[in-house]
Amino acid sequence: VAAIFEEEADALACIGKEKEADRFSELCNMISGRFPSLKGWLASRPLTALEYDRQWPRLLSVLTWLEHYPQPGIYVRQLEVPDVDTKFIEQHKKLLAELLDIILPHNAIDETARGISGFEQRYGFLSKPSQIRFRLLDRDLYIQGLSDLQVPADDFSMLNLPVDKVFITENDINGLAFPSLEKSLVIFGLGYGLDRLARADWLADKKLYYWGDIDTHGFAMLDQMRHFFPHTVSFLMDRQTLMAHQSSWVEEKTQMNRELTRLNPVEHSLYDDLKNDRLAGGVRLEQERISFRHVKKCLENFK
Known part of the structure; x- marks a missing residue:
C-alpha cells in the first residue's frame, strides 16, 4: 500500500x-x-x-576560529573559544574533520594525516611528542648515573651517543632485561612506530640490530626498519632459534601476506614458510618466549 x-x-x-x-x-x-x-x-x-542539535553553536565557533586561524601551531588545550574545552574537541573530532575538510582551503589541510589519530597534524595543531625509550647497556656510558631514558623523538634524532651497537626490540621487558654490553644501547617499545627513528641520522653510523617476533608481522617490521636504515641486521629472528623453541610457538591469527622486498634470502625463505604455513598453521614465536639463556649465548658473539 x-x-x-x-x-x-x-x-x-x-x-x-x-x-x-x-x-x-x-x-x-x-x-x-x-x-x-x-x-x-x-x-x-x-x-x-x-x-548534534545542541552542539552546533560550539561547533560553529570552532569552525569560525579555524577559518580565521588555519594551521594554528598550538595545542588544542590552548584553543581560546568560548564554552569549548579539550574534551569537546576530543568528543567531536570525527564530525569536525568532516566539516573542516569542506570549509578550509586545501593549503590549510595536511592531506597525509588521516583519521581521528591524525586530527592534530591534519589541521595544524601541535600533538603530544612521540617518545623513544632506550637503555644504555654500558655502565661507563651512563648519563649522571641514568641508564633508562625516554626522550622526544626530535631530541633523540639530535643525539650522537658514543656507542658502536644499537639493538631495537619490540617488547618492553626484553628491553629492560637486555644484558649489559660494551658500547651498546637498546631501544624498545616502538612496535610499528619505527618511523620515529627515521630522522636519527646518527644511527646510520652504528651497527643496528632489530629483534622482533618470529612471525610474518615481525618480518614486516624488519622490512620497515630497513626502509630507514638498510644496514639493519636481524637478531634472533632465524630458523635455528625458531626450531629450538618449538614448544613455545603460539598462533599468529592474522598473518601478513604482502611481499617484503628488503629481506635477505635467508630471512625471506623463513618469512615465506611462515606466511604459507609450511611449518604449521600460523606459527609465531614471540620474542619474550625465547629463553634468556639463548639470548645471552647469542650476545657472546658481540663481545
Missing part, C-alpha cells in the same frame, strides 16, 4: 516528524548562513545535523 501526499507538511504530519523538520530547517539557516559551503553536507547528512 502506498500513500501519496501533495504537500510536504501532510507527509511530515503522517509520520510525526513536523518538529524535526522545522528544527532541521532552522539548523540549515543557521549553519549555511555562516558557512554556505556546508549546504551540500546538510543535504546529505540531515540526521547527523539533528543528532
Whole structure:
C-alpha cells in the first residue's frame, strides 16, 4: 500500500516528524548562513545535523576560529573559544574533520594525516611528542648515573651517543632485561612506530640490530626498519632459534601476506614458510618466549 501526499507538511504530519523538520530547517539557516559551503553536507547528512542539535553553536565557533586561524601551531588545550574545552574537541573530532575538510582551503589541510589519530597534524595543531625509550647497556656510558631514558623523538634524532651497537626490540621487558654490553644501547617499545627513528641520522653510523617476533608481522617490521636504515641486521629472528623453541610457538591469527622486498634470502625463505604455513598453521614465536639463556649465548658473539 502506498500513500501519496501533495504537500510536504501532510507527509511530515503522517509520520510525526513536523518538529524535526522545522528544527532541521532552522539548523540549515543557521549553519549555511555562516558557512554556505556546508549546504551540500546538510543535504546529505540531515540526521547527523539533528543528532548534534545542541552542539552546533560550539561547533560553529570552532569552525569560525579555524577559518580565521588555519594551521594554528598550538595545542588544542590552548584553543581560546568560548564554552569549548579539550574534551569537546576530543568528543567531536570525527564530525569536525568532516566539516573542516569542506570549509578550509586545501593549503590549510595536511592531506597525509588521516583519521581521528591524525586530527592534530591534519589541521595544524601541535600533538603530544612521540617518545623513544632506550637503555644504555654500558655502565661507563651512563648519563649522571641514568641508564633508562625516554626522550622526544626530535631530541633523540639530535643525539650522537658514543656507542658502536644499537639493538631495537619490540617488547618492553626484553628491553629492560637486555644484558649489559660494551658500547651498546637498546631501544624498545616502538612496535610499528619505527618511523620515529627515521630522522636519527646518527644511527646510520652504528651497527643496528632489530629483534622482533618470529612471525610474518615481525618480518614486516624488519622490512620497515630497513626502509630507514638498510644496514639493519636481524637478531634472533632465524630458523635455528625458531626450531629450538618449538614448544613455545603460539598462533599468529592474522598473518601478513604482502611481499617484503628488503629481506635477505635467508630471512625471506623463513618469512615465506611462515606466511604459507609450511611449518604449521600460523606459527609465531614471540620474542619474550625465547629463553634468556639463548639470548645471552647469542650476545657472546658481540663481545
